[in-house]
Amino acid sequence: MTMKTIGDIATGRLAQDQLACEFADVAPLLDATAAAAAASRCFYCYDAPCIQACPTQIDIPGFIRKIGNGNLKGAAVDILSANPLGGMCARVCPTEILCEGSCVRNHPGDKPVAIGALQRHATDRAMARGEPLFSRAPDTGRRVAVVGAGPAGLACAYRLALAGHRAVIFDARDKPGGLNEYGIAAYKTVEDYAQREIEWLHSIGGIEIRTGMALGRDVTLDELRTQYDAVFLGFGLAGVRELGLDGETLGGVMNAVDFIEQVRQADDLASVPVGRRVVVIGGGNTAVDACVQSRKLGATNVTMAYRRGVENMSATWAEREFAQTNGVGIVTHAKPVRLIGVDGQVTGVEFERDAERFVIEADIVLKAIGQTLVPVGVARELLTLDGGRIVTDENRQTTLPKVWAGGDCATHEGLDLTVQAVQDGKLAAASIDASFALTAIKAA
Known part of the structure; x- marks a missing residue:
């Protein structure tokens, strides 16, 4: 395969058969x-x-x-x-x-x-x-708007549908799935699994998915509260934290989540450009996914740089070991100071450790220092926010009547994990269902 080179960034570093091997299922099914x-x-x-x-x-x-x-x-x-x-x-x-x-x-x-x-x-x-495992309760006539087709929104809609309600999911993306579709390493969810799982969820009936519909652009929260019996917000954290350093706008500097999405959505992995030398700044699972995918695409030197010690990393010990097994170097106690470039293209990152400075050369720098809430379409004066999250009670109900929230965009116990988002959606669905029952009793 001919390699197209842009400096030390290239597509097609590995042949198709090598890429197929590298991006095969990391944990094959048990027999x-x-x-x-x-x-x-x-x-x-x-x-x-x-x-x-x-x-x-x-x-x-x-x-x-x-x-x-x-x-x-x-x-x-x-x-x-x-x-x-x-x-x-x-x-x-x-x-x-x-x-x-x-x-x-x-x-x-x-x-x-x-x-x-x-x-x-x-x-x-x-x-x-494909055999049915569950069936819907009789239709109740209740309709719930679910904003976000990620794990929290999908779980909420599914549980509401089981209870006989109708859920309409609005998502800004072209495909549903949220983090499961766009934000997880390709080698963990092969063969379009996220969409196949959504098809299974959808088969229960009572669920409608409307893609390309963004809150604040195509529909407002006030409209949803008026048109639906309840609203669930599960739109995740769409913003990405910036380093705030000189050189951050250089070519070759990008957000790790965007890189992961690029790999996940590529029809041909050989078309994804990758640096020969990659530096990923961060210590979480997103950083690990970005590092390992860079190696699997053919990067020669990949370094995960973290400003604190290993014990402070949010990536688990298993994820760290997996990264190292795949040839990723981990540098700790490395505080990024500035990004260095030549002719508008990044060439390295300068770090500081114990008052001493050092440079790690890079063709591509991926930022993985966390994501933030983008409260577009969310009325701050009506919906309480705390620390960049929507405040909810233990049932995932917000301070705004008829509105629940869950997943990464909301306050909750535990870590920001897919499984926690699913639990948030379940709790919200149960609370919404209970509120409908209470309303019916009061109306009787």
């Missing part, structure tokens, strides 16, 4: 024998700590017992009744700090039960077979 062996290791604990560690409270010992007994449909029902995006979560959840991290077998000399792999084994089979 029946391996799944049975993995399930046999579970102690089926009473008051299992793995359940408590799961934000969606899946009955983990229950579904694993069913897998061991060959009842994969029953296992899928257990999982998806608690987490309607259980297939995606099986792929992207940091199980090492959640269910598997709490497994009673997780101690020196042993290893935790492969809960994530078993969860995927059951959910993938159920989706592949």
Whole structure:
């Protein structure tokens, strides 16, 4: 393949067969024998700590017992009744700090039960077979507007549809899925899985998805509150934090989330340009995904630079080890000072550590220092914000009547994870459903 070079940034660094290998499923599906062996290791604990560690409270010992007994449909029902995006979560959840991290077998000399792999084994089979697992309640005539087709919005809409309500999802993007579609490394969700999962969710009925519809541009919150019985806001964090440094506008400097999206949406991975030397600034999972994808595209030297120590990184130990296994160098206690360039193109980043300065050369610099709320279409005087998030109560209800919120855009317990967003959507749907029931009682 001919390589098109722009300085030290190039497309087609690797041949198609190499790219196919690099971006193959990072955690292939278990076969029946391996799944049975993995399930046999579970102690089926009473008051299992793995359940408590799961934000969606899946009955983990229950579904694993069913897998061991060959009842994969029953296992899928257990999982998806608690987490309607259980297939995606099986792929992207940091199980090492959640269910598997709490497994009673997780101690020196042993290893935790492969809960994530078993969860995927059951959910993938159920989706592949296409057999119905759940059915909608009779239509109630209630309509709910859901803003954002990410994990929180999808979970909320699905649970509302199950209860017999109708959910209309509005999303600014061309495709639904939010973070699952645009913001997760391509090697974690292969074969267009995010869209296949949405098709499964949509098959329950009672859900309409309207893409290309942005809050504040195509529809207003006041309009939604007037036209619908309730509104759920789950539009995530669309803004990206800036470094605020000299040289940030140089060519070759971009946001890591944009780079990840570029890779995820590419029809041909060989068309994605990548530097020979890449520096990613940040210490979270987004930084890891950007680093590893750079390596898999053919970058020679990839460095993840973080201003604090490893213990402060939001990326889990498993993600860090995965990055290093894939040839990523990690530099800690490195505070970025300025970005250096020649003829408008970035050539390196100057860092400071203990009053000493050093430069790491780079053709591309990816910024992964966090995302922020873009409150377009959200009335600050009506909807309370705190620390850049929409304030909600424990049921994900906001301070504005008829409006709930969840996912990364809202305040909630726990980390900003797909599984937490799903739980937020579930809680909001239950609260909305309860509010409809209360209204009906008052009207009677």
